[in-house]
Amino acid sequence: MTKVLITGADGFIGSHLTEQLVREGHDVRAFCYYNSFNSWGWLDNSPQDIKSQLDVFTGDIRDPYGVKEAMKGCTHVLNLAALIAIPYSYHSPATYVDTNINGTLNVVQSARELGVEKVVHTSTSEVYGTAIYVPIDEEHPLQGQSPYSASKIGADQMALSFYRSFDTPVSIIRPFNTYGPRQSARAVIPTIISQLASGKDTIKLGAVSPTRDFNYVKDTVQGFISVMNSEKSIGEVINIGSNYEVSIGETAEIIADIMGVNLTIETDEQRLRPEKSEVERLWAENKKAKELLGWEPQYGDKEGFRNGLEETIEWFTNPKNLSQYKADVYNI
Template sequence: MPAMACFDSAKILVTGADGFIGSHLTERLARAGAAVTALSLYNSFDGHGWLDDLPANLSGNLSLVRGDIRDPSFVRNLVSGQDIILHLAALIAIPHSYVAARSYVETNVLGTLNVLEASRECAPGRVVVTSTSEVYGTAQTIPIAESHPLHGQSPYSATKIGADMLAEAYARSFGLPVVILRPFNTFGPRQSERAVIPTIIRQALDPTCRMLKLGDTTTLRDFTFVEDTVSAFLAVAAAPSIDYGRPYNAGTGIAVSVADVIAMVSDLTETNKPAEQDCQRLRPAESEVRALIADSRRLTADTGWHAETSLNKGLAETIAWWRTRFERGKVHQSRTYMT
């Protein structure tokens, strides 16, 4: 993994910096001394998402910008003068992609195109495009290597496949130094309840919930703690020998079922609430991804990265964060998720 000193004073643009992974990545870079331009989606509430929760002592290394990656002129101005582009901005909620697919195309595909075009013109040293393990669909072989066929089993995953193919094309067609990182299911503090682990934890801790309402608990996932995923971004951003235009998986290589996670969270929170299937939380039958387990050997070979945080430790840290949210009265009504 790269020494953090290599990011000291580097000019780095993080798109999607206001989100779950993006805010952790922005925080790590700021602590390393990077000059970070952190893009959050424009809103009328004068907020920057999770960036507003970062320690005040990091503000000197951050330039907070609000805007939209769907605007090519705006993106071009942001990319100009940057050393590294870390592109995380995307629509990621799978349920909403079933009802608003066009918005996912405009943000995930065209937004990525804007980043690639701007990078082609402005020539940063490296661009990292964020993919997802969802592009593989249900595993045909386990673990999943980067050579696994791609299957768009949701509109969301289809748009991420499109973005990946654009990144590959720009590397091959124009020599753009772009890397494709495919994190598997990341979890940790700041993640919304669109994802399964925070949904389980929130309901386990919430005294108003008498049972855990969930979707399919038999699916298998490779859950990676957010700090390890952040380390994967930094690894592909800094590694001297990287294969441009090709994807890199980032996961633990360990599969657990949602039911296993329920048992672990119940043990860590000392709760014993029954689980009940909520049909509204199920994906369409042909859209459900049954298993996602990473083969990350390519990433390890080229960068030295490997996941360091056990699922149990990561869950304990995430539960502690949720307890603090409850204590501060910052927990709202539970939201629907799909794994």
């Protein structure tokens, strides 16, 4: 009998992952960020049959005592709690160290002390920086091009150090750019969709030439579950990516085509990263995930990308969902 603790369960990917694990029959404890509103983040919008089966723990990943308390009785831990916005990491880098590095330390230290069977720690493609070669495999050099990416490099190495030092059963999942329903408007795809859905045909973006390897959230969730279930993943870093590269500009054009809008893009200076901080190219090699886990993206080619965008647009254009976004305000 597995009991799974998911940190960051209230967030975009975490809420989708939580729901899927409940549907598959797992006993799930959802670690949500404590707040005085008693909000469970996106889990508040989950179907009642999902919420009724959840064991919700509210706390703060930076608190070692709370993390250990949340982990008691759990066999598996999926660590998704993190600060992720790159622009905000320019503004408040110390908070990224506290949350991403020290938070990860709290997770692996508690897992070691409690004898947890498996820790899946969440990395990011941003740790690679601008591609030195493509497609990017797990041996690609790590480059901290923002305080965010530097903190995630540190968090990854902290998690791996516990595997190497204490045999803590740690796996590192490294998703490339995930998109889908519920994603924050600080990410580019929701930024584009929410502006167009609000009636604009001229939208504000940052750089449109960088390329990304976008992954629909359903594929990312299956990647997490595959890593969690595989003994072969222990001690490994595994990319979860589509092996499909597309520019931000082309992505905006595809979205506009689906939504039937004649699009004009304006460059918004405040949305541009510092020159040496911009990651110009990301393109995932996913061979290791296929061979080690048997995982393959279902939305991984051009047609799949369009299908994922259509599902995402359908969610965002629901007035109830769109009302939760401030399309006319830049969200760092």
